[in-house]
Amino acid sequence: MCEGPSFEHVQSIGELLLGKTKHRPTIGIICGSGLGGLADMVEDANVVLYSEIPSFPISTVPGHMGKLVFGTMKGKQVVLMRGRLHYYEGYPMWKTTIPVRVLKACGISTLILTNAAGGLNSDYSVGDIMIIKDHIDLPGISGECVLRGGNDERFGPRFLATVDTYDKELATLTKSIAGKLGLSDIMREGTYIMIGGPTFETVAESRLLRNFGADAVGMSTVPEAIVARHMGMKVFGLSLITDMCSLQYDVASATTHEQVLAAGRKRAKDLQELVSNLVQNM
Numbered sequence: 473m474c475e476g477p478s479f480e481h482v483q484s485i486g487e488l489l490l491g492k493t494k495h496r497p498t499i500g501i502i503c504g505s506g507l508g509g510l511a512d513m514v515e516d517a518n519v520v521l522y523s524e525i526p527s528f529p530i531s532t533v534p535g536h537m538g539k540l541v542f543g544t545m546k547g548k549q550v551v552l553m554r555g556r557l558h559y560y561e562g563y564p565m566w567k568t569t570i571p572v573r574v575l576k577a578c579g580i581s582t583l584i585l586t587n588a589a590g591g592l593n594s595d596y597s598v599g600d601i602m603i604i605k606d607h608i609d610l611p612g613i614s615g616e617c618v619l620r621g622g623n624d625e626r627f628g629p630r631f632l633a634t635v636d637t638y639d640k641e642l643a644t645l646t647k648s649i650a651g652k653l654g655l656s657d658i659m660r661e662g663t664y665i666m667i668g669g670p671t672f673e674t675v676a677e678s679r680l681l682r683n684f685g686a687d688a689v690g691m692s693t694v695p696e697a698i699v700a701r702h703m704g705m706k707v708f709g710l711s712l713i714t715d716m717c718s719l720q721y722d723v724a725s726a727t728t729h730e731q732v733l734a735a736g737r738k739r740a741k742d743l744q745e746l747v748s749n750l751v752q753n754m
């Protein structure tokens with residue numbers, strides 16, 4: 473059975489969106505929880521609400537506004553998704569990535585993903601920024617891969633290699649920009665693991681995820697990265713460590729979404745500088 477939007481439908485939404493803006497971006501950015509301030513860097517903005525776009529799912533999570541923002545960032549044409557869709561909101565996996573397919577139809581060739589994540593690596597601290605070197609698709613390896621279902625070859629191949637998901641040149645460029653901005657001390661590079669959510673991890677789960685080799689855990693990003701690669705886009709990802717996962721029972725503390733959003737606000741300026749300079753130098 474074929475799941476997901478048809479190729480023609482995605483193309484038609486792309487055309488509709490390009491009719492609503494004079495911009496012709498090639499760089500797309502997805503804002504993670506509490507990281508919507510990235511959109512404040514956009515000049516000459518044309519904003520389209522998700523609710524105005526046919527078949528677009530609606531963001532229901534606080535910290536995700538549900539707007540596409542077309543415009544320029546440091547002279548480069550961009551489009552930002554200020555609000556992403558998560559599997560735990562009740563959408564099937566393929567539906568959470570309709571916007572990524574639509575971005576491609578709008579002409580995007582490079583996708584920058586950002587997210588809020590819990591730190592599993594005990595060398596990390598709240599406020600660190602992790603370049604995503606690799607991911608573990610926990611839902612995917614247990615049967616809920618975003619590419620499950622019928623495959624339209626016009627989107628991409630049935631069997632996708634994922635060893636090269638995250639672009640190495642953009643990672644190198646980001647490290648050099650972080651150095652110039654004085655951010656090297658908070659930069660990390662590691663593996664992001666996606667869980668379905670919306671529960672934060674138990675101590676036993678955090679230990680399991682760490683033993684799997686993950687440095688940070690979150691509830692998004694991986695399906696978007698896979699779909700973007702499926703369509704031949706370059707992908708780069710950053711995780712803001714908003715809380716540290718509890719690996720010891722005697723000092724375990726509960727994570728809250730408010731805490732995640734507050735950590736995002738604290739690091740907002742640095743993240744905006746980092747991403748906008750990356751865009752400028754791409």
Ligand SMILES: O=P(O)(O)O[C@@H]1C[C@H](O)[C@@H](CO)O1
Pocket residue numbers: 503504505506533556558586587588589669690691692693728729732733
């Ligand atoms: O959209 P992201 O992955 O940044 O959001 C993370 C995961 C949950 O949606 C939320 C938990 O606070 O933050």
Ligand SMILES: Nc1nc2[nH]cnc2c(=O)[nH]1
Pocket residue numbers: 588589590591667669671672673689690691714715716717727732
């Ligand atoms: N699963 C998970 N997602 C997060 N998003 C932000 N922080 C966390 C976390 O600690 N765990």
